[in-house]
Each structure stands twice: as C-alpha cells, then as structure tokens.
Amino acid sequence: MPRSRWTERLGGLGLAALYFGVLTPFGWCVRAVRDPLRRSWDADRASYLEAPDRSRAAP
Amino acid sequence: MGTRTGGGRTGGAGRDGPVLGISAYYHDSAAALVSEGVPVAAAQEERFSRRRHDAGFPAQAVAYCLREAGLRLDELAAVAFYEDPALKFRRVMATWLATAPHGFPVFRRAFPQWAGWKRHALDDVRARLRVLSGGRPLPPVVAHRHHGSHAASAFLPSPYPSAAVLCVDGVGEWATTTLWHGRGTELVPLAELRFPHSLGMLYSAFTHFCGFKVDSGEYKLMGLAPYGTPRWAPLIRERLINVKTDGSFRLDLRHFAFQYGQTMTGRSFEELFGGPRRTPEGPLTEREFDLAASVQAVTEEVVLRLARTVLERTGERRLCLAGGVALNCVANGRLVDESVCDELWVQPAAGDAGGALGSALAESHGRGAPRTHVRRGTDAMAGALLGPGYSAGEVAEFLDRGGYPAVCLPEPELVERVAAELAEGKVVGWFQGRMEFGPRALGNRSILADPRDPGTQSTLNLKTKFRESFRPFAPAVLAEDAKDWFDLAGESPYMLLTARVAAAQRRTCGPEAEGLTGLDLLRVPRSTIPAVTHVDGSARVQTVTAERNARFHALLTAFRDRTGCPVLVNTSFNVRGEPIVRDPGEAYACFMRTRIDLLVLGDFLLDKRDQPAWREEGDWRAAIPMD
Structure with a gap:
C-alpha cells in the first residue's frame, strides 16, 4: 500500500517535528476546551448513549 | 422504500441491478454480490490468498463473485464499500490530537499511510477495479457507514419484517455500538456509542x-x-x-x-x-x-x-x-x-467480512429491491453457503492429476459408509458444495468426528488441528432431534448460540471431579457427548435441516440411525493459523498433513491408508503463522 511521498521526504525527524511541534500543542489547545474522547465518567448521567450521526457517507 | 442507514449514496439514475460489496484494508477483507436483494456470492479474501484475516484488497474474492454470478464489473449497478474512509481518518486525527504527546510511534507508522492513501481508499478501490474490469467502464463506487453495513447485514437478510437491531464491535469510523430499528427495507438509526468507548x-x-x-x-x-x-x-x-x-x-x-x-x-x-x-x-x-x-x-x-x-x-x-x-x-x-x-x-459473518455483504444489501435495497424471502419466513443467507464450489468433474480431474486413489459413491452409500467410519472413531475431512461465508464451518468445509468418545477432543486438538488443548469442539445436530440433546428452543443454523447439553444427556461428575480446577476439568466426561460438552456443560450448537444442507443432514441421519446419536463434532477444515480450506487441493493437503483418516471430496471417498506418501518442501507448520 503506497505511503505518501511528502511524508517520505519528511522522514522520521520531520514527522517528529510535525507531531511534537504542531499536533501536540494544537491537541493541548483542543483539550483545554473539550475532550474529543469524552473520557470522564459521569455519575449524574443516566445514559452515555448519543444521538446517531446522520450525516451521509462521503462519495 | 429506500434504505436509510445513516450514510451511503444510493446511485445516480436510480438504476437497480446487481451490486458488489467490498470490505478491505483493516482485517478480514471480503467481497459479496447481491442481485435484487438476494446474496448470490460472498467470500473472504483469506480463503484465496491463504493469509489468515487478509486485509488487502480482495481481488480474488471479487473475481470469484463476478464469476459465480456470470457478470462483468460494467454490468453492475454499483460497488458498495463498507465504510467511510474520510470519516475514519477524522476519527484517527481526533484521537491523535486527544492523546498527544503519547502515541508518536503509532503516528510515525500510521500517518504516512493515512496521508498517502487510506483516506482516499475509494480511489484505490476504483484503481484496482479498473485492473479487474479490463478497460470497461466502472459502476459508481459508493461508501456506506461501517455500522450501517453491519446493521444491514444483520437485518436485511433476516427473516423478520421488522426488528430491533444491535451492532457492537471494536470500532468503525466513530461508532462502536449502534442501535437501530429495521422495518421493511429501512434501517433507522436510534443511538450510538463512540470510540474509544468500545x-x-x-x-x-x-x-x-x-x-x-x-x-x-x-x-x-x-x-x-x-x-x-x-x-x-x-x-x-x-x-x-x-x-x-x-x-x-x-x-x-x-x-x-x-x-x-x-x-x-x-x-x-x-x-x-x-x-x-x-x-x-x-x-x-x-x-x-x-x-x-x-x-x-x-x-x-x-x-x-x-x-x-x-x-x-x-x-x-x-x-x-x-x-x-x-x-x-x-x-x-x-x-x-x-x-x-x-x-x-445473528448474521453468520458478523465481523468485518460481513460488512461487504451488508453494504451490498443496503445499496441493493436502497435502489428498490424487495425482501422477498420474508414472505417465505426464511432468511436470505442460503445457509451461508455462498462461496465457491467444485463440480464432480473438477474433483475427478484433481484426483487424476495427482494420482490420488479414491472411490466414487452414490450419496446413500457414501453417507452410510462415512457414518460407519465415524462410528468407529475415524476422523473425516468433509468437503462438499459451496464454501461457507463467515468464520464457522457449517458442514461444507468441516472436519467431523464422533462426539461420544471422551478422547476425541484431545485427539483432534493435538493431532489434527494442532491447537490449544483447552478449546472445545462444537456439535452439529439434526434440527428435529436438537431439543433432546440440547436446551435449545429454536434453531441455531449458524453455530452462533451456546446452549446447555440437555439434562438427559448430562452425567453427574463423580468424586474424581472433586477439587479439580482449570484444564484438569477436561479429564471428566460430563455428558454422553463429551467431545462437544464444555466444562460448564454448554455447547456451541449448529442445528442442521435438509433445506439448508441436504447432504450434511443425510450424513447426520445415517449416523443417528447407526448409533442413536444425531450429533457430530463439526470443526473447521483447517489447522491452527490457516484459513479454512477452499478447494480440493487445500483439503487434500490438510488431510495428508494431519491425522484425518478419511477425506470426502463431493462424491469421492479417500482413505489415508491408500494414499501415496506425502512429500512437500520445507516444514509446512513453519509457513503458517500461529493465530
């Protein structure tokens, strides 16, 4: 399965820079506002079920 | 009435016609072909590639489905893919954002794949289909949602006009658990749980x-x-x-x-x-x-x-x-x-391979195909016997080519002979008809044995299947006799229910069982059919009817008439780590590599004692990764 050519050019160091230099701080900012993985247990909730995602699949 | 599965485009000009479904790129790739809402062919790629749980594009399974249906790709209404790669990529990205700075090793390995092609997996599907199409135009390739494909595979081939539908897995795009209401040809999503809560x-x-x-x-x-x-x-x-x-x-x-x-x-x-x-x-x-x-x-x-x-x-x-x-x-x-x-x-191919079938069914019914089987009160899975079969001529040619001695018997004589051998404790490789779709062997690619012998479990595990000794075997039982042998009220045609062995067949354990724990519990027979009775008195039952599998039903009947027991050990025709055998050659190799005594290929019976010495290069066990 083909890998992306631009990531091949980045190499290990470039991917590390992307991960620790861009993704990680951006992730911290996102998590300061909300947790995308909804990690906390909530004793006050009767259910963790959520409304279904009704958006259509990509063409 | 169309199918609403929370996703999936249902085609341009409303053109109905056969639909090919594909699951690929994670584990258990498969292809399935549905015509007018009826599954015509389905198979997992691993059975062709011989790589267990093969995740690659299922080119061989696709080719088989088209061949079985007598169709070319350009004659299809659509190709349905079992999940939405773009949405899956967004979940992967969201997870990386939520967990950084942990997880760099996974990011380093996975990001180039995602950046390169995985989020454009549909383009890869189109490219590979173009190769298979020989230059002819392709039908539209549409993505369905992962859990929508599961829900479709669960409800649409079921015998019910309406039902509650529950899908639970590791993860698709985001959903790990989904609840649905199925009515007619529609599936309405009700609620879900999302990754990573799985x-x-x-x-x-x-x-x-x-x-x-x-x-x-x-x-x-x-x-x-x-x-x-x-x-x-x-x-x-x-x-x-x-x-x-x-x-x-x-x-x-x-x-x-x-x-x-x-x-x-x-x-x-x-x-x-x-x-x-x-x-x-x-x-x-x-x-x-x-x-x-x-x-x-x-x-x-x-x-x-x-x-x-x-x-x-x-x-x-x-x-x-x-x-x-x-x-x-x-x-x-x-x-x-x-x-x-x-x-x-329960959908027999309940895992991701079944997503190929589900997406094809969702697309087909979304284009207006009716669920005609519901009127008959049956399911649409044809006993899950949707894979390739081999004619008597093909089997004969294989035997002639290899010089393998065999006798050809008419069915009544064949089943009587095999029943007699089973009753004497022989292990039989039973290869019949079309291959099963899904992880279970249901009497077409099966190894059979007498369940009454306490030594059968050990012999089969260690000398035939080469697998862990704690693993129980499962019974196939005549449907009409099932209630006398198992506490099972209804049918279990796909071996997806466990039930207790009936009281009349259970045996009280004596003082030898006192204080035994763990694997030592295996030593104590708990019923008249110890080889298929787990240590807690349960069994994973397959009920067999003549309608679903006439020859297997005939064999069980012959065994019952001879022994009074309508039950056989039914385990998959493979050794540990290997996919279930697909063709006569693979069946013969498994037969010769193991302690299977007899092989039945269609109408042909082969005795191990008559076969030429088996020779192959290298150690075949080293070539099969352990699972």
Missing part, C-alpha cells in the same frame, strides 16, 4: 493480556472463560468500565493503550491484574481462566442490557445482531435463554 476493544484488551492475538484470539478467550470464576468482574466494573442501566458505558482510558499505543493495555492494567500479560504460547494459569470468566461476565451483562434497551425503544420482540461482538455466542445464548427477545437472528 466493548470490542475491552474484550480485545483482555484477549491481548491473556496472551492471545487481537482480532483472532477473542473466541479463545470465550472458550477459556468456563474454566475460571469471574472474581475480577467487580474490579473491572469499578475501574475499567462504567456501565449504565441501559447498557451504555464508558471505559477508563487510563488503563488502556489502544487509543494511542501499539499495544492494548498499559502498565496500570498490569498493576490492576497482578502482573504482566501472559506470554503468547506460555502456560495458562488460574489468573487467565478467571480474567476470561470475568470479562465474559461483564460483556454478557452489557450485551443483555443493550439488547433490552433497543427492544424497548423499538417496541420489537425480535432482535438482529452483527458486529464482531455478535460472534460471542455465549452472550447470544443468554439472550435466548433469558427470553430477552422472542426471536434472535
């Missing part, structure tokens, strides 16, 4: 921790559970999974590593459960037995609660299941035993 991942985490392979060892963990006691279940509920009354749940991710790591569990998981994970192939201890029993108990509790919830929300009393967790036949058995639902139907 019952499938929880079970896989314990599979990994007990030293088995994820995505292939879960049923081994299920088989281990009856050897233990669920003493860890309270700790699991307290620290790992918070379960609400309606069955919804959240995991405590501090103990898991699957969301960011290359392993399922972290250091704190080891601290909770008294030490590091079991080394693969290492000795099994009481801890693993009890962990298996514990996670099994918690899983059953969640499945039962979720089932009650979806039945309540829909007002239905019939339930359809799919998703990998639906292969947990012990949980399924409880749904029936405890009358959680009045009727239960």
Whole structure:
C-alpha cells in the first residue's frame, strides 16, 4: 500500500517535528476546551448513549 | 422504500441491478454480490490468498463473485464499500490530537499511510477495479457507514419484517455500538456509542493480556472463560468500565493503550491484574481462566442490557445482531435463554467480512429491491453457503492429476459408509458444495468426528488441528432431534448460540471431579457427548435441516440411525493459523498433513491408508503463522 511521498521526504525527524511541534500543542489547545474522547465518567448521567450521526457517507 | 442507514449514496439514475460489496484494508477483507436483494456470492479474501484475516484488497474474492454470478464489473449497478474512509481518518486525527504527546510511534507508522492513501481508499478501490474490469467502464463506487453495513447485514437478510437491531464491535469510523430499528427495507438509526468507548476493544484488551492475538484470539478467550470464576468482574466494573442501566458505558482510558499505543493495555492494567500479560504460547494459569470468566461476565451483562434497551425503544420482540461482538455466542445464548427477545437472528459473518455483504444489501435495497424471502419466513443467507464450489468433474480431474486413489459413491452409500467410519472413531475431512461465508464451518468445509468418545477432543486438538488443548469442539445436530440433546428452543443454523447439553444427556461428575480446577476439568466426561460438552456443560450448537444442507443432514441421519446419536463434532477444515480450506487441493493437503483418516471430496471417498506418501518442501507448520 503506497505511503505518501511528502511524508517520505519528511522522514522520521520531520514527522517528529510535525507531531511534537504542531499536533501536540494544537491537541493541548483542543483539550483545554473539550475532550474529543469524552473520557470522564459521569455519575449524574443516566445514559452515555448519543444521538446517531446522520450525516451521509462521503462519495 | 429506500434504505436509510445513516450514510451511503444510493446511485445516480436510480438504476437497480446487481451490486458488489467490498470490505478491505483493516482485517478480514471480503467481497459479496447481491442481485435484487438476494446474496448470490460472498467470500473472504483469506480463503484465496491463504493469509489468515487478509486485509488487502480482495481481488480474488471479487473475481470469484463476478464469476459465480456470470457478470462483468460494467454490468453492475454499483460497488458498495463498507465504510467511510474520510470519516475514519477524522476519527484517527481526533484521537491523535486527544492523546498527544503519547502515541508518536503509532503516528510515525500510521500517518504516512493515512496521508498517502487510506483516506482516499475509494480511489484505490476504483484503481484496482479498473485492473479487474479490463478497460470497461466502472459502476459508481459508493461508501456506506461501517455500522450501517453491519446493521444491514444483520437485518436485511433476516427473516423478520421488522426488528430491533444491535451492532457492537471494536470500532468503525466513530461508532462502536449502534442501535437501530429495521422495518421493511429501512434501517433507522436510534443511538450510538463512540470510540474509544468500545466493548470490542475491552474484550480485545483482555484477549491481548491473556496472551492471545487481537482480532483472532477473542473466541479463545470465550472458550477459556468456563474454566475460571469471574472474581475480577467487580474490579473491572469499578475501574475499567462504567456501565449504565441501559447498557451504555464508558471505559477508563487510563488503563488502556489502544487509543494511542501499539499495544492494548498499559502498565496500570498490569498493576490492576497482578502482573504482566501472559506470554503468547506460555502456560495458562488460574489468573487467565478467571480474567476470561470475568470479562465474559461483564460483556454478557452489557450485551443483555443493550439488547433490552433497543427492544424497548423499538417496541420489537425480535432482535438482529452483527458486529464482531455478535460472534460471542455465549452472550447470544443468554439472550435466548433469558427470553430477552422472542426471536434472535445473528448474521453468520458478523465481523468485518460481513460488512461487504451488508453494504451490498443496503445499496441493493436502497435502489428498490424487495425482501422477498420474508414472505417465505426464511432468511436470505442460503445457509451461508455462498462461496465457491467444485463440480464432480473438477474433483475427478484433481484426483487424476495427482494420482490420488479414491472411490466414487452414490450419496446413500457414501453417507452410510462415512457414518460407519465415524462410528468407529475415524476422523473425516468433509468437503462438499459451496464454501461457507463467515468464520464457522457449517458442514461444507468441516472436519467431523464422533462426539461420544471422551478422547476425541484431545485427539483432534493435538493431532489434527494442532491447537490449544483447552478449546472445545462444537456439535452439529439434526434440527428435529436438537431439543433432546440440547436446551435449545429454536434453531441455531449458524453455530452462533451456546446452549446447555440437555439434562438427559448430562452425567453427574463423580468424586474424581472433586477439587479439580482449570484444564484438569477436561479429564471428566460430563455428558454422553463429551467431545462437544464444555466444562460448564454448554455447547456451541449448529442445528442442521435438509433445506439448508441436504447432504450434511443425510450424513447426520445415517449416523443417528447407526448409533442413536444425531450429533457430530463439526470443526473447521483447517489447522491452527490457516484459513479454512477452499478447494480440493487445500483439503487434500490438510488431510495428508494431519491425522484425518478419511477425506470426502463431493462424491469421492479417500482413505489415508491408500494414499501415496506425502512429500512437500520445507516444514509446512513453519509457513503458517500461529493465530
């Protein structure tokens, strides 16, 4: 399965820079506002079920 | 009436016609072809490539489906892909953002693949289909949602005009658990749980921790559970999974590593459960037995609660299941035993291979195909016998080419002869008709043996299947006699329900059983059919009717008439780590490499004693990775 050519050019160091230099701080900012993985247990909730995602699949 | 599955474009000009479904790129790639809402062909790629759980594009399975249907790609209305790669990529990115700075090793390995092609997987599908099409135009390739494909595979081929539908797996795009209402040809989504809160991942985490392979060892963990006691279940509920009354749940991710790591569990998981994970192939201890029993108990509790919830929300009393967790036949058995639902139907290919079939069905019914089988009160799976078959001529040619001695017998004589051999304790490789779709052998690619012999389980495990000794075998039983041998009220045609062996067949264990634990429990026969009776008195039953499989039914009848027992051991025709055999050559190789005494290829009977010496280069066992 083909890998992306631009990531091949980045190499290990470039991917590390992307991960620790861009993704990680951006992730911290996102998590300061909300947790995308909804990690906390909530004793006050009767259910963790959520409304279904009704958006259509990509063409 | 169209199909609404929460996703999936249902075609340009409303053109109906045959639809090809494809699942690929994660595990258990498969292809399925549906015509006018009826499955015509379906097969997993692993059976062709001989790579267990093959995740690659299922080119050979696609070619088979087209061949079986007598169609070219340009004659199809559409190709349906079983999930939405773009949405899956957004979940992967969101997870990386949520877990950084942990998880760099996984990011480093996975990001180039995602950036390169995975999020454009449909383009890869189109490119590979172009190769197969020989330059002819392609039909539209459309994506359905992963859980929509599971739900479609569960409901649309079921015999029910309407039903509650529950899909539980590891994860698709985001959803890990979905609840639906199926009516006519429509599926209405009701609720869902999202990654990383996944019952499938929880079970896989314990599979990994007990030293088995994820995505292939879960049923081994299920088989281990009856050897233990669920003493860890309270700790699991307290620290790992918070379960609400309606069955919804959240995991405590501090103990898991699957969301960011290359392993399922972290250091704190080891601290909770008294030490590091079991080394693969290492000795099994009481801890693993009890962990298996514990996670099994918690899983059953969640499945039962979720089932009650979806039945309540829909007002239905019939339930359809799919998703990998639906292969947990012990949980399924409880749904029936405890009358959680009045009727239960489980998709035989409940895992991701079934997504190929589900997406094709969703697309086909979305284009207006009716569910004609519902009027007949049957399901549309044709006994799950949707794979390739081989004619008598093809088998004869194979035997002639190899110079393999065989006798050709008419069916009445064949089944009588095989029944006699089975009754004398012989192990028979039984290769008939079209190959099964899904993980279970249902009497067309099966190894059969006499369940009455206490030594059968050990002999089959160690000398024929070469697999772990704790693993039980499953029975096939004549449907009309099933209630005398198992506590089973209805049918179980796809071997996806466990039931207790009937009281009349159970045997009280004597003083020799006192104080026995773990694998020592195997030594004590618990019924008149010990080879298929698990240590807790249960069995994973297949009921066989003449309508679904006439020849297998005839064999069971002949065995019953000879012995009084309408039950046979039915295990898959393969050795550990190998996919189930597909063609006569693979069947013959398995026959010659193992202690199988007789091989039946269609009408042809082969005796091991008559065969030429088996020679092959290298050690075949080294070539098959352990699962």
